[in-house]
Amino acid sequence: MAEMRIVDAINAxxxxxxxxxxxxxxxxxxxxxxxxxxxxTDGLIRKFGADxxxxxxxxxxxxxxxAVGLAAQGMRPIAEIQFLGFLYATIDQLxxxxxxxxTRTRGRLTCPLVLRAPYGGxxxxxxxxxxxxxxxxxxxxxxxxxxxSSPARxxxxxLAAIRDPDPVxxxxxxxxxxxxxxxxxxxxxxxPLDTCFVLREGRNVTLVTWGAMVVETMMAxxxxxxxxxxxxxxxxxxxxxxxMATIVASVRKTGRVVVVHEAALSGGLGGEIAARLAEEDxxxxxxxxxxxxxxxxxxxxxxxxxxxxxxxxxxxxxxETMPSEIPA
Amino acid sequence: MQVATFAVTHHRFLDPSGRTVQPLPAxxxxxETLRELYRAMVLTRTFDTKAIALQRSSRxxxxxxxxxxxxxAVGLAAAMTADDxxxxxxxxxxxxxxxGVTPTxxxxxxxxxxxxxxxxxxREDFPNSVPIGSQAPHAVGVALAMKLRRQPRxxxxxxxxxxxxxxxxxEAMNMAGNWRAPVVFVISNNRWAISVPRAAQTAAATLAxxxxxxxxxxxxxxxxxxxxxxxxxxxxxxAARAGGGPRVVxxxxxxxSDHTTADSAKRYRDQDAVAEAWKEEPIGRLRAYLTxxxxxxxxxxxxxxxxxxxxxxxxAEQYFAMEPAPPSAVFEYLYAxxxxxxxxQRDEVVQGHHHG
Numbered sequence: 156m157a158e159m160r161i162v163d164a165i166n167a168x169x170x171x172x173x174x175x176x177x178x179x180x181x182x183x184x185x186x187x188x189x190x191x192x193x194x195x196t197d198g199l200i201r202k203f204g205a206d207x208x209x210x211x212x213x214x215x216x217x218x219x220x221x222a223v224g225l226a227a228q229g230m231r232p233i234a235e236i237q238f239l240g241f242l243y244a245t246i247d248q249l250x251x252x253x254x255x256x257x258t259r260t261r262g263r264l265t266c267p268l269v270l271r272a273p274y275g276g277x278x279x280x281x282x283x284x285x286x287x288x289x290x291x292x293x294x295x296x297x298x299x300x301x302x303x304s305s306p307a308r309x310x311x312x313x314l315a316a317i318r319d320p321d322p323v324x325x326x327x328x329x330x331x332x333x334x335x336x337x338x339x340x341x342x343x344x345x346x347p348l349d350t351c352f353v354l355r356e357g358r359n360v361t362l363v364t365w366g367a368m369v370v371e372t373m374m375a376x377x378x379x380x381x382x383x384x385x386x387x388x389x390x391x392x393x394x395x396x397x398x399m400a401t402i403v404a405s406v407r408k409t410g411r412v413v414v415v416h417e418a419a420l421s422g423g424l425g426g427e428i429a430a431r432l433a434e435e436d437x438x439x440x441x442x443x444x445x446x447x448x449x450x451x452x453x454x455x456x457x458x459x460x461x462x463x464x465x466x467x468x469x470x471x472x473x474x475e476t477m478p479s480e481i482p483a
Numbered sequence: 484m485q486v487a488t489f490a491v492t493h494h495r496f497l498d499p500s501g502r503t504v505q506p507l508p509a510x511x512x513x514x515e516t517l518r519e520l521y522r523a524m525v526l527t528r529t530f531d532t533k534a535i536a537l538q539r540s541s542r543x544x545x546x547x548x549x550x551x552x553x554x555x556a557v558g559l560a561a562a563m564t565a566d567d568x569x570x571x572x573x574x575x576x577x578x579x580x581x582x583g584v585t586p587t588x589x590x591x592x593x594x595x596x597x598x599x600x601x602x603x604x605x606r607e608d609f610p611n612s613v614p615i616g617s618q619a620p621h622a623v624g625v626a627l628a629m630k631l632r633r634q635p636r637x638x639x640x641x642x643x644x645x646x647x648x649x650x651x652x653x654e655a656m657n658m659a660g661n662w663r664a665p666v667v668f669v670i671s672n673n674r675w676a677i678s679v680p681r682a683a684q685t686a687a688a689t690l691a692x693x694x695x696x697x698x699x700x701x702x703x704x705x706x707x708x709x710x711x712x713x714x715x716x717x718x719x720x721x722a723a724r725a726g727g728g729p730r731v732v733x734x735x736x737x738x739x740s741d742h743t744t745a746d747s748a749k750r751y752r753d754q755d756a757v758a759e760a761w762k763e764e765p766i767g768r769l770r771a772y773l774t775x776x777x778x779x780x781x782x783x784x785x786x787x788x789x790x791x792x793x794x795x796x797x798x799a800e801q802y803f804a805m806e807p808a809p810p811s812a813v814f815e816y817l818y819a820x821x822x823x824x825x826x827x828q829r830d831e832v833v834q835g836h837h838h839g
Contacts (some may be wrong), residue, residue, distance in 0.1 A: 180631070206631055212661060215621045217654030224624020224638075227609070228568075230631070232624070247651075251614045252621065258816045260610055262602035297817050320819040338600070349822045396824035 161340040162332040165195050165271075166307040167341045168313035169233060173203050173437035175343060176231060178266055179317060182209040183218060183235030183271075192237055193273060193332060219245035219270060223252045226268040231317060239274040239326065240283035246291070253322040254297030266322045269313070273329035274302070275338060275367050276419050276448075277463050279456035284455055287366075287417040290424050292324050293395040299323040299348060300395040304331070304369035306339050309333045311346030318345060328367035349393050351401040357387035360473050361405040363428055364415040365391040368464060371468060372415050375469040394424055399431050410440030411476040415464055491691045494715050495705035499763045501771025508714040509713065514778035520561060520709045521773060522787055524553040527577035529791040530586055531740075532800060534576075534593060538744040541596040544801070549574045551707075551739030554765030555671045556641075557581055557735075558712025562720055563639055565605065568629075570622045570640040573611040574671065578641065582608060586798035595814070598808060616646030617657035619668065624779050626664035626729070637665040637723040639716070643678025647690045656697035656731065663728035667719040668694075670731065671706065673738035673758075678751035685734040694731035706734030739764065810835070 159167060159175050172179045179198055181203075187210040190197030200208040211218050215236055222234040236242040249270070256266045276285030293300045301316055301323055303309035309327070316323035354369065355376055364372040376386040387405050391397060406412045412432060414425035425445040432438055446464045454462050496511070498504050507642030510516050531550055536541045549556060557578030563569065569578055579589060583604035592599025593613070600610035609625075612618035622640030631638045635759065646652050647670060659666050670690045674681045704715045712734055719730035737760035741748045748757075773779035814821055814829040821829060 209662075212654070212657055214654035214658065216651050217658050218624070220617065220620020220651060220655065221624035221627065221658060224570075224621035224626075225628050226624070227621065228607070228625050228628035229627045230624075246616060247614065248620070251617055257818070259597050259600050261597055261812075262816050263601045263606060264609065349824060396822040399824060 156338040156340050158336045159306040159310070160333045160336045161303065161306050161309045161328065162193060163453060164310035165313055165327060165337050166197060166199070167339070168310045168317070169196065170202060171341060171343050172231070172314060172317040173207060177236045178229060179231040179233065180207045180209065180225070181235065182211050182221065184211055184213055184237050186210060186235050193237060193329060195327070196235065204340065215241055215244035216248060217249035219253070220269040220476060222270065223248055223266055226266045226322070227256060227264045231267055232476070233271060233317060236272040238284050239272045239288060240286050242270070242272050242278060244268065249298055249322070249324070250295050252453045254295050258297060265320055267307070267320050269316045269323050269325050270449055271325045271327060273332070274326040275328055275330055276453055276459055277330040277367065278470040279459065283363045283458065284454060287448060289394055290418055290422055293424060297321065298395065299393060300326065300367040301348060301393050302326045302328065303329060303392065304366055304390050306337050308340050308346060308352065308390070310341070311344060312348065312392060314343065315345035315348045319348060323342060326366070329368060330367040332447065334370065349396055349398055350392040351398045353387065353391055353401065353405065354390050355386065355388040357385040357409065359385045359409055360411040360413065360450055361387045361389060361402070361409045361463065362413050362415060362469070362473070363389045363391060363402055365394060366417070368415045368417055371466050372469060375425075375466045377474070378466065378470060379473060379475060387475065397424070397428065399428075402428060403432065403435055403438060407435075407438050410438070412439070413469065413472045413476060415446045415469055417448050417464060419450045420445060421450050423447050444475050446472045489692065489695045491689045491701055491703055493703045494711045495708050496710045496714070497768055497772055499768055500612055501768050501775060503630070503772070507710060510713070511553045511710045514705065514773070514776070517769065517773060518778065519712070520713065521555055521766070521769050521779070522791075523557040523561070523577060524709065524769070525671045525787055526791045526794070527557060528582060528766060529795045530576055530580065533795045534590070537590070537743060537799065541605070543590060544656055545572050545743050546593050547743040548740035549576050549765050551760065552671060552673055552736045554709035554712055555669065555706045555734045555736050558709040559639060559641065559669050559716045561713045562717035562718045564636075566636045567720065568607045568625050568636070568638045569605070570609040570618045570625065570638060571611055571620070572615070572642045572646070572671070573613055574643070575641050576643045576728045582630060584608070586795055587801040590799055590802035594802060595807075596808065597812075605679065616642050616649035616651045617653045618642070619646070620658070622666045622668070623655050623662070623664050626659065626666035627662055629665055630662070635724045637668060637720050639667050639720070640670055641669045644670060644672040644674065644681050644684055644690055645679065646670075647693050648684055653693070653697070656694060656699065656729070659729035660698040663726070665723035666729045667716060667723055667724075668729065668731045669716060670733040670734055671736060673736050675738045675742070675748075675752070677742045677746065689733060691733035699729045699731060701731040703733045703734065704736065706736035707763050709765055721771050733825060736765075737763065742800070782831075
């Protein structure tokens with residue numbers, strides 16, 4: 156066991172996968188000697204050499220397309236896009252190729268690639284460095300979208316993503332890359348994809364979230380407990396496909412739900428989760444509330460805090476799901 | 484002060500009348516090799532003719548003819564080994580046929596059945612790429628995989644003149660140059676990107692010179708001279724497999740057909756120019772050479788037409804006879820194993836609820 160932060164856990168998972176399987180290679184901008192702009196790939200080039208840790212030109216379409224070609228040849232590429240804001244050039248490759256190569260060749264060619272990118276705001280970054288547009292990616296058939304929220308889940312989910320026989324977009328919550336640490340066993344054990352994680356059990360309300368917002372949501376749950384509200388917290392973790400069975404079971408128990416995400420409200424995955432709950436008979440006993448980013452451009456550093464979902468907004472939303480029971 | 488100079492060379496062996504303009508490469512001294520190329524081009528044209536007829540009678544969907552461009556597809560495929568990997572655009576029917584894709588599979592694909600891209604042979608070739616030029620970076624990935632495994636193989640990526648305007652292609656050439664990836668990019672310059680002529684596509688004098696900015700050699704070849712295509716692509720592949728890095732080959736040809744069966748080229752191009760282009764088409768050119776050298780007769784021609792037509796007709800019959808895939812196939816190949824979350828959607832399709 157070692158103390159790891161999320162950034163360390165991701166690095167350890169890649170190193171483990173590369174040591175276990177020579178088909179695994181890493182490519183991206185500055186991933187070599189520089190170790191990536193967030194140092195996530197730090198040291199990999201020394202351990203595994205420049206043949207397996209490839210610095211690429213600044214060409215995101217090319218990086219994703221090369222990864223598709225490598226994957227179709229049976230390699231296991233892990234391609235890094237420096238920020239989610241630079242990933243949009245890869246969407247043509249994800250939609251038109253990575254997500255459909257297996258379907259269109261009836262399994263003759265497949266695409267076991269991982270596309271990693273840091274996402275999300277709250278670090279006072281430059282323009283284009285704070286977005287949370289995972290819903291765009293989760294709309295793409297044939298790919299998986301995974302977002303970890305702790306060092307242990309970062310490690311286990313990345314190993315699962317690398318070993319998965321299909322393409323996985325793995326978004327890293329950069330605000331909490333170094334926010335905390337925990338004991339993580341570098342034992343090569345993967346965690347299941349397509350599965351929500353119940354981080355806290357509760358009876359009164361279900362808080363559904365993912366990524367960096369898990370931090371605020373868990374803090375809100377702690378404060379709610381002191382007010383006598385017993386909140387269950389679910390980390391969705393795999394956003395495509397979503398494990399609705401776990402979420403529905405939880406809300407069937409609590410009757411109330413708040414979805415928390417950094418992404419913009421409209422078209423965000425909170426809407427999908429709310430719709431799926433509404434489609435179930437007798438599950439919801441109060442209005443769904445969503446605590447999300449706004450339908451705006453993510454503000455730059457000075458105004459960013461007004462955009463990011465806060466603990467107090469989560470608390471307010473929870474109370475709104477149960478107006479008759481808990482006075483405001 | 485001049486710091487660098489570049490040149491693009493044009494290669495041709497047969498002129499439009501089938502006369503040699505320089506000594507032929509060694510492989511072309513064997514008449515049987517040339518007859519094989521000739522038969523493949525005729526088979527390709529026969530396939531095209533049948534496919535258009537099937538589209539007109541609603542037996543397949545929209546279809547892009549390769550009429551006039553047969554020498555590019557056949558020539559580049561003939562230069563490949565079975566171990567190389569082809570990444571075509573969607574007009575390389577002649578290359579697919581040469582490499583072992585069956586006309587039945589091709590009718591299936593153009594008829595709207597994914598099974599048509601599950602080639603029994605060649606297993607590693609990519610399916611057609613409809614989004615223009617987007618397969619170019621795949622070819623670099625394929626070639627990089629070959630290089631990392633130290634395999635003496637190469638990838639061949641084909642796209643049209645229009646694709647050279649895409650960033651994908653520029654990025655792919657640049658990366659291939661960086662990594663000395665064993666890939667040959669063949670630009671099938673048929674002068675038309677649907678309605679936009681080559682001259683309006685780019686101010687560059689040649690498309691081969693797109694290679695130069697990527698630091699790799701670029702050559703131009705008469706794309707209606709199958710000997711030239713086979714030779715130049717062959718040399719590029721030989722170099723690539725031996726660690727010599729990537730190359731670009733611009734093959735000058737002409738799209739004698741509409742862009743697809745959904746297009747009407749009369750809307751935007753002068754029929755006199757098309758009539759001129761017919762004088763340079765590749766099949767008559769090679770037939771003139773073969774006939775002039777006593778290597779082809781009218782009887783050979785009649786027999787070839789009969790055999791090609793019979794083979795393609797047989798393939799069409801096999802295509803008609805195929806049972807449609809079951810509705811579950813919509814979900815079966817989406818992921819290696821269908822996620823639990825999608826089982827309900829699959830069951831709905833399998834149980835036929837979508838028919839209302």
